[in-house]
Amino acid sequence: MSQDIATIRVTRYRPEKDGKPFFQDYKVPYRKDMVVLDALNYIKANLDGTLTYRWSCRMGVCGSCGANVDGVPKLTCASFLHEFKGRTIKVEPLTHFSVIKDLVVNMDDFMHKLVEIKPWIIKEKESPPEEGEYRQSAEELERYAQFSSCINCMLCYSACPVYGLNEKFLGPAAIALAYRYIEDSRDEGKDVRFPIVHELEGVWECTLVGECSVVCPKGVDPMLAIQKTKILGATNALKSLVMPRGGK
Amino acid sequence: MSKEKPFPEYRRKLGPGWWLSNSHFTRYMIREWTSFFVALFSLIYIYEISLFASGAKDSALALMRNPGIIAFNIVALPFTLYHAFTWFYLIGKVQPIKLGKTTSKPWQALLVNIVLLLIISYAVIQILVLR
Amino acid sequence: MMPKVARLHAILWGVFSMGGFIAAFLLPVLIYLVGIAYPLGLWPMAGGDPTSAILSHHHIGTLFLFVTVAGSLYHGIFRFQSTLTELGLAPAKRALEAIGYLIIILGILAVAYYLLLLNPSVLSLP
Incomplete structure (x- = not known):
């Protein structure tokens, strides 16, 4: 050779x-x-x-x-x-x-952010194992599948100038993972997770540079997750403005 | 175990020229600067409307014919169009349309929205200016 | 439930996003008519000025000008102040935001006021 x-x-x-x-x-x-x-x-x-x-x-x-x-x-x-x-x-x-x-x-900052978004399925009430698994259709799986491929390599943080300018920013991988649970039909933790991702240093810091999605080695699109989370936040906020008591 | 760090870590800071380090970042910065032209045109035009409203129509029209203002507008138009095109493309990335098994691509959203922009612009001219 | 500050920010971002659509779909034709076609005498502005022509269509013309200018101003200022923080002005972030929102509020109030002066009957809309 x-x-x-x-x-x-x-x-x-x-x-x-x-x-x-x-x-x-x-x-x-x-x-x-x-x-x-x-x-x-x-x-x-x-x-x-x-x-x-x-x-x-x-x-x-x-x-x-x-x-x-x-x-x-x-x-x-x-x-x-x-x-x-x-x-x-x-x-x-x-x-x-x-x-x-x-x-x-030093990975400490990222590790803390990862835990902060509670990357596990939250149930209001866990059902006992005898009642069987939480079922999900192929379409429901497809809604979040790509965001579950994250391997926590932090390339997206390294690519993100917004994170470079403000290390308080929750950042691409953590928000993408939060969105992976927000979009999971089995998850009931929206009320816990939304306040975290919609915090001021959460999604609103992102200015859509898009480089996170370019460098991801696993084909995850954090930029998409962040934008979707912003849209969810803005529509929820507008709804609560129009119907203060009504929809969540 | 002691929690003390024996040696200092090396911290790096992002300087103001970070957007020159990578062509994606440079294009991003151009995209963001379209907002400067969008905002400044709006402010100039608000001033012109104020002149109209206070009866100084002639000075409003003279301001529109000022060579400096014309030059600014000739630069502002392509920047505003660049904003429009990048916006259309990003719509396609964020909200792709699903038809059966195929999902729309961002460049398709770009094309469809450019056609829409042309139709809207033509309608504005036909309805608000020519009629 | 979203924290209050975050909810306000979510709404402000929603308006910014709407402004982005307005600046993309409506602003280019206005810049062309007012800023290029009129002073250079290009189609379709041979003769009269575009602002008078648009305002002569009363409500729809007034509404078009208000939506286009207010939406574009909001979008442009909101985005530009965040761009400045990315170019090394991060320490002045809060001050830039305050100045930005001040310009937005004053600008939108001004354009609403002057358009009302030019077309008071728009208030009698149902």
Whole structure:
């Protein structure tokens, strides 16, 4: 098999030594089937054992290997080296998050937001298991199916300038996941979830840049979820204005 | 276990030039700036209506023929149309229409709404100006 | 139930969205007639001025001008003040919002007032 050499320019940040991150170049021989994550693993195994990054599944399921590859948030396990042939490949930590070390960013903010929207089915009264499952038709499933594909990789947050400008913004993935439950026919938690997503730093912060939906590696469309949630909020608010006692 | 963080994290801030870093962001910023032209035309026109209402029709018409105002309007029209086209496209993305098993694409919403825009504009001219 | 502030914001966003439709469907023809066709003498404005022509159709003309100008002003100002916060003016966010809503309210009141002066009979509409 033929081998090429890729130049990988990786952000290094060693908080115990450096005040600021810097770039370090590594030469990595590669085959056609190798991805950026393979190159990072090659560097760690053969060139520099101190390089730090997150990874786990190597197949676009776990969502832990996200980084800015050539300026765009991507899963490093899904970015082939040969696509950058002849160019230096810049690998930087996901934008907008603070950097702990090298490519590892602090995920606390996102983890809190994820819990905040209560990503589980809420029932006013749980029925006992003997009564059987909560049934759902194929059409009802289709209404939210794409939004349940999120793997929490945070690429959408890294792509979102609104989040970059205001970290209080609830953000694409959390709202998309909230919408996944709002649209689920089995869920009865609208009264709990609407106040959270319709909070001032919720959907209203979004100015429809749309980049979240462009970078999502799982085909989720957070922009759509946010817009739908805005429309639901505006119609509910107008309804309660016209009929203060009536419809919710 | 201590909760203290032993080493500082590196925080990054988004500068005012962020929209130049990516062509999608640049197009987004152009789209948002259409609002400047929409708003400023509205304000200028409100001023012209006020001149009409206070009997200074001649100065209102002179203002409309001011070369600076004409130049602004010639720029404002394409920007407003750009707002319209991006708005139509986004309608198609957010509210696609389902017919049987096929779902409409955003560019179809764009085309249908452009035709609608032409019909509405022609109707305005026919009903409010020519008749 | 939505929190009060959020409900207000939801309504304000709903109006902004309606303004977006108005600016998209009605504003281009108004800019063309008033701002380009009239001063340059292009079709269909050879002769009279468009504002007088539109207002001569009483109620529907007055209504068209009000809806188009008020909706576009709301949409434009609302969106532009948020654009300014994205260009580095985020610390002044609350002040920009306040100035924006002030311009919107004064502008809409002004256009309503002057159109009423020009066509008082619009008040006698059922």
